[in-house]
Amino acid sequence: MNGEAASPGWPQVVRAKLLQQRMKEAKILAVGAGGIGCELLKTLALSGFENVQVVDMDTIETSNLNRQFLFRKRHVGQSKAKVAAEAVQRFRPSCKINAMQANIKEPQYNVGWFKGFDLVLNGLDNLDARRHVNRLCLAAEVPLVESGTAAYLGQVTVHIKGTYECFECQPKATPKTYPVCTIRNTPDKPIHCIVWAKDLLFQRLFGRADVVSDLDEAAEKAEGETEGDAAAAAEQEASFFVRQTGESSFAYADRVFHRVFCFDIERVISMKDLWKTRKPPVPLRLDELRHAAAGAASTNGIHKSSSSQQATADLSACRLLGIRDSHAAWSTAQSAQVFLMATQLFLDLRSDEVGAAVFDKDDALAVEFVAAASNLRSTCYSISPLSLFDIKGMAGNIVHAIATTNAIVSGLIVAEAIKLLAGMPENCRATHLRSSVHTGRSGRERIIGPSMLEPPNPNCPVCGTAQLSLEIDTHKTTFKELLDRVVRRKLAVAQPTIQYDGFMYEEGPDLDEDEVADYAKFLGRPLHTLPAGGIKDSSVVEVSDQAQKLELSIIVTHQEEWDEEKDPEAFSLGGKLPVASADAPAEDSSVAGLSSLTGANDDDEGIEEVFEEPAFEARPNLTSKRKRSDEEQSPIEKRLKAANNLGEDCEVID
Numbered sequence: 001m002n003g004e005a006a007s008p009g010w011p012q013v014v015r016a017k018l019l020q021q022r023m024k025e026a027k028i029l030a031v032g033a034g035g036i037g038c039e040l041l042k043t044l045a046l047s048g049f050e051n052v053q054v055v056d057m058d059t060i061e062t063s064n065l066n067r068q069f070l071f072r073k074r075h076v077g078q079s080k081a082k083v084a085a086e087a088v089q090r091f092r093p094s095c096k097i098n099a100m101q102a103n104i105k106e107p108q109y110n111v112g113w114f115k116g117f118d119l120v121l122n123g124l125d126n127l128d129a130r131r132h133v134n135r136l137c138l139a140a141e142v143p144l145v146e147s148g149t150a151a152y153l154g155q156v157t158v159h160i161k162g163t164y165e166c167f168e169c170q171p172k173a174t175p176k177t178y179p180v181c182t183i184r185n186t187p188d189k190p191i192h193c194i195v196w197a198k199d200l201l202f203q204r205l206f207g208r209a210d211v212v213s214d215l216d217e218a219a220e221k222a223e224g225e226t227e228g229d230a231a232a233a234a235e236q237e238a239s240f241f242v243r244q245t246g247e248s249s250f251a252y253a254d255r256v257f258h259r260v261f262c263f264d265i266e267r268v269i270s271m272k273d274l275w276k277t278r279k280p281p282v283p284l285r286l287d288e289l290r291h292a293a294a295g296a297a298s299t300n301g302i303h304k305s306s307s308s309q310q311a312t313a314d315l316s317a318c319r320l321l322g323i324r325d326s327h328a329a330w331s332t333a334q335s336a337q338v339f340l341m342a343t344q345l346f347l348d349l350r351s352d353e354v355g356a357a358v359f360d361k362d363d364a365l366a367v368e369f370v371a372a373a374s375n376l377r378s379t380c381y382s383i384s385p386l387s388l389f390d391i392k393g394m395a396g397n398i399v400h401a402i403a404t405t406n407a408i409v410s411g412l413i414v415a416e417a418i419k420l421l422a423g424m425p426e427n428c429r430a431t432h433l434r435s436s437v438h439t440g441r442s443g444r445e446r447i448i449g450p451s452m453l454e455p456p457n458p459n460c461p462v463c464g465t466a467q468l469s470l471e472i473d474t475h476k477t478t479f480k481e482l483l484d485r486v487v488r489r490k491l492a493v494a495q496p497t498i499q500y501d502g503f504m505y506e507e508g509p510d511l512d513e514d515e516v517a518d519y520a521k522f523l524g525r526p527l528h529t530l531p532a533g534g535i536k537d538s539s540v541v542e543v544s545d546q547a548q549k550l551e552l553s554i555i556v557t558h559q560e561e562w563d564e565e566k567d568p569e570a571f572s573l574g575g576k577l578p579v580a581s582a583d584a585p586a587e588d589s590s591v592a593g594l595s596s597l598t599g600a601n602d603d604d605e606g607i608e609e610v611f612e613e614p615a616f617e618a619r620p621n622l623t624s625k626r627k628r629s630d631e632e633q634s635p636i637e638k639r640l641k642a643a644n645n646l647g648e649d650c651e652v653i654d
């Protein structure tokens with residue numbers, strides 16, 4: 001940060017001028033130009049910031065227009081970052097906004113690039129990107145203002161390396177997972193059927209064949225079947241969904257319907273043990289539904305030329321079938337109609353995507369397919385069907401966004417940014433926006449509640465020195481499973497290097513083909529058979545990511561028995577940690593911020609838990625009001641203060 005240091009003794013007006021100057025000059029990185037990001041860019045510009053870099057990987061969708069006010073209908077399909085920057089510059093030309101449409105995780109946005117900014121402000125919507133930015137800010141020693149909203153709830157926090165907690169010092173909820181056997185065989189809630197329709201059936205029919213989900217992997221044995229029979233059945237199952245040469249889309253849709261809602265259900269019914277304490281499902285017969293499903297079933301192939309709906313983005317089975325009310329639950333016959341019609345439309349009019357499609361909540365046809373399939377499965381299992389609207393929300397992990405919440409949170413981000421630029425990090429706060437009035441300790445009623453920021457958690461695996469502990473079956477788990485499920489999914493390590501005594505595995509663009517092929521040989525091997533004695537009980541495995549400047553140490557415990565209901569992932573990640581310092585909150589020292597990383601949680605009541613981001617639940621007021629002495633200040637804090645000592649008497653929004 002450039003700019004003359006101001007003496008606290010100077011008149012307020014001089015200090016205000018200097019602060020303004022600093023805001024003009026400060027280099028700000030804003031990550032995300034969505035709901036929060038648009039408001040943030042506008043507020044930054046109107047507050048006097050003039051040097052902003054914005055990165056967002058996405059393009060504008062119609063569904064963004066109700067709350068991302070920098071965008072208009074004509075912008076649909078264009079880069080969010082670019083359109084947002086242009087819109088802001090139109091009303092504040094002095095504000096220079098450099099926009100990039102890119103994923104912030106791309107390698108060019110490395111530590112050196114992050115070091116070029118005075119502050120980083122996040123307006124993201126996923127944990128993975130937030131963790132990545134947190135790690136780069138730590139490595140580059142740049143303060144981060146993090147934010148999130150969920151309907152009426154909002155939160156803004158400030159993270160300064162060595163001074164305050166990093167984003168990962170405290171537990172974060174990770175996406176809810178469900179026991180595989182419940183999803184495959186014994187669903188008893190609508191969400192179980194939605195997960196099955198989206199992650200298993202949609203993926204099998206339209207997605208990439210080489211993407212195998214956990215749901216595909218675990219084939220159950222029917223009564224009287226051997227392991228071998230079950231494996232052969234699983235293989236047969238996968239090949240069943242391949243469309244045969246010359247097979248019409250009509251015949252294919254029919255065949256899939258019969259298979260998944262009749263044959264498979266009968267197979268599950270034959271697993272008698274499953275139904276000792278549960279009601280068995282009931283298969284559906286297409287011929288019985290046929291007369292009602294005639295609209296779709298009679299359309300033997302849908303041709304581009306004969307359809308008035310040419311634009312794939314607009315394709316809708318419901319529209320073709322005249323089903324208008326997205327808030328009403330369909331009858332079983334309607335679900336069957338939509339299922340058959342959506343399958344045919346995909347095959348006939350979106351054939352280019354078949355084999356590569358990825359479920360997207362903004363893809364009407366994909367949502368209709370998932371809604372129809374999950375409702376049909378619900379009917380088999382006597383679960384009440386849901387409306388298209390509800391299923392879209394649950395399948396897309398949608399928390400309905402509220403523009404005002406985003407606007408307030410963006411204002412709070414800018415307030416924290418100004419405190420940082422004013423050299424007053426000790427005045428920064430974590431601020432929570434609640435959905436109802438809350439009475440604070442002072443007895444005052446408020447909706448926006450600030451709380452003191454906590455010092456870093458010494459046991460944080462990212463900014464502290466914690467050692468993680470991993471209980472896993474080292475005989476059954478392959479190295480690939482360890483990489484995918486633990487290292488990438490749980491620890492968000494993008495490009496891992498794995499080391500233990502005498503063994504090293506690396507990933508990354510610098511490797512040549514031979515190296516990649518050599519390393520690939522290890523992927524299918526069970527952990528204990530890896531070279532140099534393998535990963536086994538008491539092994540200490542070092543995991544690092546050069547790009548994130550991250551190093552983690554994991555102590556492995558071999559554990560064979562896993563209860564699939566309680567621990568669907570068949571491993572447990574936690575902290576066997578060094579002694580917590582006196583300052584660490586006592587109740588946190590048990591798992592010290594790691595419990596969310598352990599993932600599965602058995603309580604699957606309530607749909608909120610499938611949302612990816614309940615990370616921004618309002619937290620209770622934190623209590624550490626300890627004043628920090630000069631010696632305790634971190635290098636960034638000292639630098640901020642030295643560069644920007646604009647006065648001690650600035651008001652805090654407490």
Ligand SMILES: Nc1ncnc2c1ncn2[C@@H]1O[C@H](COP(=O)(O)OP(=O)(O)OP(=O)(O)O)[C@@H](O)[C@H]1O
Nearest residue numbers: 032033034035055056057058102103104124125129
């Ligand atoms: N890794 C990433 N790199 C760059 N931008 C990202 C990354 N991850 C998320 N984003 C951006 O963060 C923004 C988050 O905004 P928001 O939460 O409003 O989501 P949205 O996609 O605009 O809306 P919705 O999810 O409700 O449809 C999005 O524009 C998204 O593209």
Ligand SMILES: [Zn+2]
Nearest residue numbers: 166169460463
């Ligand atoms: Zn931390």
